[in-house]
Amino acid sequence: MELGQKLKERRITLGKTQQQMATELHVTRQTVSHWENNDTYPSLDMLVTLSDYLGFSLDTTLKEEGTDMIDSINKSLEEGKKYKKIVRILVICVIVFLCFISILTYGRATQNQLIDRYNPFFKESYGYAVLTEKVTMKKMNGTEQVTEKNGKHKTKKSSLICHNQWTLT
Known part of the structure; x- marks a missing residue:
């Protein structure tokens, strides 16, 4: 007898539905259905739980089932x-x-x-970068300060009238 048929017969003997069995074993109803239709096999630890839950001998079940189920479980492992x-x-x-x-x-x-x-x-x-001949700094309140290459500073009036901030141009 195949494992799926054995699970189904034992479940019906106990008067359980697939949903009740799935809930008590913490799996889905579809998983129980797959087991009963021999689409998939339960894992080794679930087989032990099923044998305790449904009250069948795991030793005789594995020997009756043959090598297909054992090979499938080994492959998944x-x-x-x-x-x-x-x-x-x-x-x-x-x-x-x-x-x-x-x-x-x-x-x-x-x-x-x-x-x-x-x-x-x-x-x-x-x-290194080459500096230009002169560096112009504008003060935003209308004056302009120019530093030439020789280090001399000159101040000029500018047409920009803003706050007291310096900008480098």
Whole structure:
């Protein structure tokens, strides 16, 4: 006798509906239906719970069912192990990446030349710029201060009339 038929017969013998059984086992009604139609098999821990709930021997059931159910359960366990390994690898990669970014951030914040040397996001370069002949600073209240190349300061009247703020032009 297949597991699905056995589950259905035992459930009916106990006078339970699929919904009542699902509620008491903390699964959905569709899950119970899939078990009874042999679309899917319960997990190993759920098989133990079902054998206690419905009162049948798990040993004889597994021996009668054959290798299809056991192979299906083993396959699902193997897939679970594979996904667990993938998740572990992804978590390790994220941790390594966060450590790398943290070290680069620390190096930039402390101006650590050793760390900044390997920072691919930060290139520091030094250069020189040629200043113009004169720098003009305007005071917004109508005067203009000019600093020439030789260091002399001149003050001129300007047509701009505003508050007492300085702007560099």
